[in-house]
Amino acid sequence: MAAPSGPRRTFQPWLAEGLEGAPTPFIEFRNVTKLYGAVTAVDDLSLSIYEREFFALLGPSGCGKTTLMRMLAGFEEVSEGSIHLEGQDIVGVPPYRRPVNMMFQSYALFPHMSVAKNIGFGLKQDGMAKGDIDAKVAEMLSLVKLEDYGNRKPDQLSGGQRQRVALARSLAKQPKLLLLDEPLGALDRKLREETQFELIDLQERLGITFMIVTHDQEEAMTVADRIAVMDSGKIVQVDPPSVIYEEPNSRYVADFLGDINLLEGKVTGITKGIATLERADGSVVKVVTDKTPSTGSTAWFAARPEKLTISRKKTGLKNPLAGEVWDIAYLGGRTLYKVKLDGTGDQFVRVAVLNSHGDEDETLTWEERVWIGCDPSAARLLTR
Amino acid sequence: MKRGLTPFNITALVFGFSFLYVPILLLIIYSFNESRLVTVWAGFSTKWYAEALSNEALMGAAWVTARVAFISACVATVLGTCAALALVRFTRFRGRFLFSGMIYAPLVMPEVITGLSLLLLFVAVGMDRGITTVILAHITFSMCFVAVVVQSRLLSIDPSMEEAAQDLGATPARAFFSVTLPIIAPAVAAGWMLAFTLSLDDLVIAQFNSGPGATTLPMKIFSQVRLGVTPEINAVCTLLVGVVTAGVIIASLTMKRQEVKRQRDLATSAA
Amino acid sequence: MLKRLGKSAVIWLPYAWLAVFFLAPFLLVAKLSLSAPAIAMPPYIPAFDFADGIAGWWNDIQKFSIENFVFLTTDSLYWKSYLSSLQIALISTFLTLLIGYPLAYAMARAPRNWRPLLLMLVILPFWTSFLIRVYAWIGILKKEGLLNQFLLWLGIISEPLTIMNTDWAVYIGIVYSYLPFMILPLYANLEKQSPDLLEAAADLGATRVRAFWQVTWPLSMSGVVAGCLLVFIPAVGEFVIPSLLGGSDTLMIGRVLYDEFFSNRDWPVSSAVAIILLLILLIPIMLFQRSEARAREAGT
Numbered sequence: 015m016a017a018p019s020g021p022r023r024t025f026q027p028w029l030a031e032g033l034e035g036a037p038t039p040f041i042e043f044r045n046v047t048k049l050y051g052a053v054t055a056v057d058d059l060s061l062s063i064y065e066r067e068f069f070a071l072l073g074p075s076g077c078g079k080t081t082l083m084r085m086l087a088g089f090e091e092v093s094e095g096s097i098h099l100e101g102q103d104i105v106g107v108p109p110y111r112r113p114v115n116m117m118f119q120s121y122a123l124f125p126h127m128s129v130a131k132n133i134g135f136g137l138k139q140d141g142m143a144k145g146d147i148d149a150k151v152a153e154m155l156s157l158v159k160l161e162d163y164g165n166r167k168p169d170q171l172s173g174g175q176r177q178r179v180a181l182a183r184s185l186a187k188q189p190k191l192l193l194l195d196e197p198l199g200a201l202d203r204k205l206r207e208e209t210q211f212e213l214i215d216l217q218e219r220l221g222i223t224f225m226i227v228t229h230d231q232e233e234a235m236t237v238a239d240r241i242a243v244m245d246s247g248k249i250v251q252v253d254p255p256s257v258i259y260e261e262p263n264s265r266y267v268a269d270f271l272g273d274i275n276l277l278e279g280k281v282t283g284i285t286k287g288i289a290t291l292e293r294a295d296g297s298v299v300k301v302v303t304d305k306t307p308s309t310g311s312t313a314w315f316a317a318r319p320e321k322l323t324i325s326r327k328k329t330g331l332k333n334p335l336a337g338e339v340w341d342i343a344y345l346g347g348r349t350l351y352k353v354k355l356d357g358t359g360d361q362f363v364r365v366a367v368l369n370s371h372g373d374e375d376e377t378l379t380w381e382e383r384v385w386i387g388c389d390p391s392a393a394r395l396l397t398r
Numbered sequence: 399m400k401r402g403l404t405p406f407n408i409t410a411l412v413f414g415f416s417f418l419y420v421p422i423l424l425l426i427i428y429s430f431n432e433s434r435l436v437t438v439w440a441g442f443s444t445k446w447y448a449e450a451l452s453n454e455a456l457m458g459a460a461w462v463t464a465r466v467a468f469i470s471a472c473v474a475t476v477l478g479t480c481a482a483l484a485l486v487r488f489t490r491f492r493g494r495f496l497f498s499g500m501i502y503a504p505l506v507m508p509e510v511i512t513g514l515s516l517l518l519l520f521v522a523v524g525m526d527r528g529i530t531t532v533i534l535a536h537i538t539f540s541m542c543f544v545a546v547v548v549q550s551r552l553l554s555i556d557p558s559m560e561e562a563a564q565d566l567g568a569t570p571a572r573a574f575f576s577v578t579l580p581i582i583a584p585a586v587a588a589g590w591m592l593a594f595t596l597s598l599d600d601l602v603i604a605q606f607n608s609g610p611g612a613t614t615l616p617m618k619i620f621s622q623v624r625l626g627v628t629p630e631i632n633a634v635c636t637l638l639v640g641v642v643t644a645g646v647i648i649a650s651l652t653m654k655r656q657e658v659k660r661q662r663d664l665a666t667s668a669a
Numbered sequence: 670m671l672k673r674l675g676k677s678a679v680i681w682l683p684y685a686w687l688a689v690f691f692l693a694p695f696l697l698v699a700k701l702s703l704s705a706p707a708i709a710m711p712p713y714i715p716a717f718d719f720a721d722g723i724a725g726w727w728n729d730i731q732k733f734s735i736e737n738f739v740f741l742t743t744d745s746l747y748w749k750s751y752l753s754s755l756q757i758a759l760i761s762t763f764l765t766l767l768i769g770y771p772l773a774y775a776m777a778r779a780p781r782n783w784r785p786l787l788l789m790l791v792i793l794p795f796w797t798s799f800l801i802r803v804y805a806w807i808g809i810l811k812k813e814g815l816l817n818q819f820l821l822w823l824g825i826i827s828e829p830l831t832i833m834n835t836d837w838a839v840y841i842g843i844v845y846s847y848l849p850f851m852i853l854p855l856y857a858n859l860e861k862q863s864p865d866l867l868e869a870a871a872d873l874g875a876t877r878v879r880a881f882w883q884v885t886w887p888l889s890m891s892g893v894v895a896g897c898l899l900v901f902i903p904a905v906g907e908f909v910i911p912s913l914l915g916g917s918d919t920l921m922i923g924r925v926l927y928d929e930f931f932s933n934r935d936w937p938v939s940s941a942v943a944i945i946l947l948l949i950l951l952i953p954i955m956l957f958q959r960s961e962a963r964a965r966e967a968g969t
Contacts, residue, residue: 089561109564110573122562126580135576136566187566407775411787414772418794418848421805424815428808481683491680500687502958506899508906508950510923511943514930515694518940522697538690541683599798602908606930616800623800623913627807635801646796650789 026254027064028240038101040065040223041086041191046095048081048247055081057247058095068217068224070238072231072270078247079227083193086225087116099191110139115189119196121180123168129179130155130164136187154182157216174205185220194226198233210236231271235259243267259318264398268316275322275363276396277315281307289395291315295357299333299388303395314396319366321392324351324384331387337363339382351378353386422639429632446633456634459618466529466604466614467597470536474593477537478544479586485545486552504542512539513606520607527609535607536597543596544589551585552578584653591649595642695947702737702940737941746925747942751949753920757836757911758904761843765900766893768844769851773892774885776852777859788856795849803842803913810838810914834916842910847903851896858892859885891960898957902950922946 027037039062048056056078063069071079084090085097088109096103104112115136123132133154134147142150155161158178168176177197184192197213198206214237217224228234234241235255242252243266251263262268265276277299279291289303291313299315307313328334340362341352348366355361363386378384403411429447433440450456481501484491491497504512516535520527559581563573579586601616608614615638622631741747776787794802809815810833817829832838862885870880908923915921922942929939 087561087565089564108569109561110567110569114565116562116565118558118562120556120558122556122558124559124563124577124581135563135568139567139572183562183566403775403779406771407778410771410775411779414768414775414848415790417768417845418791421809421845422794422797422802424809425801425805477683477686480679481687484680484683488676488680493684496692497680497684497687498962499958500684500691502961503954504691506902506950506954506957508903508908508923508946510906510908510926511698511947514926514939514943515698516690518697518701518936519690519694534690538686541686545683595796599800601800602927605927616798619800619804620909620913623804623807627804627811631804632808635798635804639797639801642797643793646793 027067028062028252031062037064039063039098040067040100041225042098043082044096044098046082046085046097047093048078048085048090049093054247056085059247059249060095061242061249061252063223063225065223066221068214068237068239069226070234070241071225071227071244072229072234072241073244074229074270077244079244080195082244083116083195083225083227086191087114087193088112113190114193115184115187115191116193116195117180117184117197119199121168121176121200123176123179123183125168127167128164129160129166129168129171132168132179133183133186135183140187150186154186157185158182173200173202174209177201177209181216185216185222188220189222191223191225194224196228197226199228199230206233207236213237235271243270261394262316262396265314265316265396268394268396273319273364273366275317275319277361277363279313279315281309281311281313283309288390289313291395293357294359297335297357299335299393300390301393301395302391305395305397307395307397311397315393316396317388317393319350319364320348320368321388322363322365323387324353324365324367324378325387326378326382326384328385331385332390333388333393335363335386337384337386339378339380339384342378342380351384353384355386425632426636426639429629429636431629431632434629446629447637450630450633450637453630455613456615456618456630459613459615460634462529462612463598463615466532466536467594470533470540470597471590471594473533474537474541474544475586475590478541478589478593479548479582481541481545482548482552485549501542501545504539505546507539509600509602510606513603516603517606527607527612529608529612531607531609532604532612532614535603536593536600539603540593540596543592544586547589547592548582548585551582555581587649591645595645598638598642698940698943701937702944703734704737704937737937738945740938741941741945746920747922750920750922750925751945754905754907754922755949757839757843757919757921758901758907761840761847761904762897762901764840765844765847765851766897769848769855769896770893772848773852773855773859776856777862778864784860791849791852791856799846800909802846803910806838806842806845806914807833810841833914834919836915836919838914838916839911839919839921842914843900843904843907846910847900850899854895854899855889855892858889862888891963895957895960898953898960902953902957905950906946 041061041063043059043061046056046059047054059078059082071082073079081090085092088104088107092105096105098104099112099114124135127135130148130151134151137147137150151164152161155164158181160175160178160182163171163175163179168179171179177200181197194213198209201209210233213224224237226234226237235258238255240252240254241258243250243258245266251258251267253261258267258271262271262274265274268274268276277291277293279293279299282290282292282298284290284303284306287302287304289301289305289307291299291301293299301315323331325331328336335355337353337355339351340354343350343352346369348368351365351367353363353365355363365386428439430442430444431439432443432445481497485494485498485501488494513535516531516538517527520531520534525531555578560570560573560578563577564570568576599616600614601620604614604617605620608617615634619631619634622628772791776784776791779787807814811817812829812831812833814833816832817826820826821829832841866884866888867877867880870884871877875883906923907921908927911919911921911924912927915924923946926939926942926946929935929942
């Protein structure tokens with residue numbers, strides 16, 4: 015696709031939510047519930063998405079993210095609540111009258127039509143003149159760099175080319191909102207990464223609101239302005255990728271995005287924004303927080319593997335915990351140590367160490383006694 | 399382990415296919431027999447064909463059969479395709495269980511029962527038996543075969559195909575006619591052919607439901623066969639087998655050619 | 670609105686058709702089987718008239734007679750025919766399996782590019798007329814027929830065999846006519862089985878014969894069941910084959926029903942015969958529907 019059109023601008027309309035003069039949300043789910051018989055697929059969910067936003071719905075399969083997207087496209091009816099597009103309630107509007115287009119996971123290209131006919135299909139439904147359709151199709155083909163493929167049938171294309179045709183077809187009608195249902199799931203890893211950046215660029219240039227559904231956390235982090243993490247029909251957290259990663263609001267989110275070490279303990283006190291947790295074996299860890307859990311409640315000390323340090327000596331370590339090297343995974347750029355902490359229960363932590371020196375003469379080895387440390391400000395306190 | 403055909407497998411194939419084909423081949427060969435005694439070869443002749451073709455009763459029956467088969471195949475194809483759509487697309491509606499039962503049951507129902515029951519219906523409503531009642535009866539059992547053929551094709555296509563069409567602005571009806579129907583067209587055509595040959599073939603149900611002036615070819619053949627094998631009937635049977643075989647072969651060759659053409663397009667476009 | 674209209678048309682058109690032309694006729698058969706015969710046209714006294722209203726219906730129901738069914742038990746012709754139909758159908762189904770299985774197996778093991786042709790060769794006879802295929806055997810099986818000529822010529826027999834107009838001719842006819850029905854589900858099943866399975870069995874020490882009986886055969890059970898039901902169910906009610914190939918002593922219920930109806934013109938008794946036949950076939954038909962539904966679910 016075209017060359018990148020400059021670095022991404024800062025774009026955070028959601029920060030003004032609830033303030034005077036805040037932008038109106040482009041899409042609003044208001045207390046939406048979806049029931050399939052006795053099964054609740056979406057549970058009293060409210061969500062605002064802003065114009066020109068690249069929004070990702072992230073969650074494991076069966077969490078309701080696809081149902082949410084299909085309700086937006088009009089393929090599923092809403093059991094309770096309402097969905098607003100530019101302030102208009104769109105519940106009950108059939109899919110073929112919504113200014114929303116969708117790119118399907120299977121691409122759903124029509125096998126009996128050429129690439130050009132596929133892309134022009136939506137325009138033809140609108141009764142556009144043939145000459146205009148041809149011009150638009152040519153424009154879309156060049157947008158996705160498939161100028162010479164207009165006469166081919168879908169089964170004569172590679173997976174990546176099919177994905178581009180599906181994208182061009184869903185963009186041809188210049189929808190106000192493009193829905194992407196696991197759009198890159200069928201591509202191999204390398205092509206997927208390339209395409210992610212192309213999608214970002216395309217979205218910037220066309221100024222269309224994109225909503226992507228994915229179970230791939232890296233994909234969501236790469237493309238999205240904001241990510242909504244879903245679990246059993248509810249949204250757990252909505253935030254930009256960096257916030258989701260650095261400030262997860264729950265163990266579920268922390269665990270779903272990236273790797274996390276969780277140490278359970280009882281809160282014994284909070285002073286000057288530093289909480290003290292006592293673990294089951296009596297050892298104590300401290301963590302910086304703005305939360306105020308009551309004394310005696312259960313909480314978790316959460317730290318990403320790269321925030322931990324590992325050493326043979328205890329000196330200079332904050333929150334030192336003793337343990338033994340259980341497993342070592344050399345991953346090229348970094349090495350991952352799995353350490354079994356002393357004390358009751360099989361508590362393991364994972365520590366990532368950057369291999370910044372060419373030869374690590376001090377390489378740790380299996381069954382070696384080590385100390386783990388973590389700065390209280392690098393860890394997070396999770397209460398749920 | 400060796401993959402491929404063992405001597406045992408080859409024997410099974412040779413024996414099995416001989417069993418399937420030798421009787422029909424003998425029938426065809428002996429239709430060209432000069433002698434009236436069907437089982438004694440007395441030289442090549444096509445005179446029985448001439449005799450069969452000039453037999454007005456036989457040709458009249460053939461014409462009745464052709465009309466019945468054509469009309470019932472067309473109606474059965476429409477109804478059967480609807481039934482397949484109902485079964486695949488609408489998984490929940492009242493009486494679906496009864497519906498699917500009524501689709502599958504006629505596939506294995508003994509013909510004497512189907513024939514008898516339909517006759518009783520026509521008598522009960524005071525309908526005179528004739529070509530119309532035969533057509534109605536044939537539609538009823540062949541639509542179920544069409545439904546099964548179309549259903550398996552429908553099950554194999556991506557359900558998001560029609561959704562994609564709607565998403566792009568096509569009404570459900572347009573989405574069906576511009577996307578789904580072209581994709582299932584080969585199965586619908588196969589269903590039509592199946593319905594046509596089933597009707598062409600049927601003896602028992604026609605026997606029950608036909609009336610004066612509506613004697614079908616199988617009925618005619620059956621009444622003559624009971625009196626004994628004649629070379630004339632051999633000739634008629636050969637013609638019938640020839641027509642159906644040619645139809646099936648042409649249909650599959652057309653499909654094959656489309657496939658080859660597609661493959662060739664694929665090869666040239668990849669180059 | 671239009672969508673609903675389209676949806677209801679798609680469902681109700683075939684539904685209504687089958688209700689009128691498939692379900693209603695069965696109720697009529699059931700009703701007639703409870704009516705008394707009469708010398709008239711139609712030759713029966715209706716036992717039930719829909720026009721009578723509820724009160725009339727009750728009156729009619731009280732007049733229902735199981736006389737026809739009692740009659741079926743008193744005349745040994747009927748229960749002998751049922752038993753003999755079941756026996757003939759069972760033996761023929763077994764013979765069809767015996768011939769069909771090796772053929773389906775060989776087809777599934779044939780080189781991949783042969784398979785479409787072989788499949789086509791199995792389906793082709795299925796398209797050609799049933800009646801003609803049965804008829805073709807008359808010239809072969811009769812006393813002065815081609816089979817006897819051939820065997821006499823070979824010197825295997827000195828006297829012509831009597832096959833025509835015996836149960837053996839019926840077996841041959843059923844096996845021949847229904848063979849494709851047996852092969853198709855078997856082939857579909859066997860073709861899906863990966864040859865890796867047999868290699869794994871061989872790798873674990875099984876001989877080819879053991880591998881077949883312990884791996885291939887149990888896995889093909891669903892195909893065997895479907896194929897056998899597809900042959901057995903219609904064979905029980907078969908009419909054309911026993912009347913063309915069978916002898917006068919070949920009792921098959923389809924033929925009895927036909928004669929009762931056309932020769933004796935006893936419609937109520939033939940309806941009763943049909944009802945009993947249907948009850949006998951109810952279990953196999955339900956088994957068949959279940960295996961169909963299961964195959965379809967697995968297919969999606």
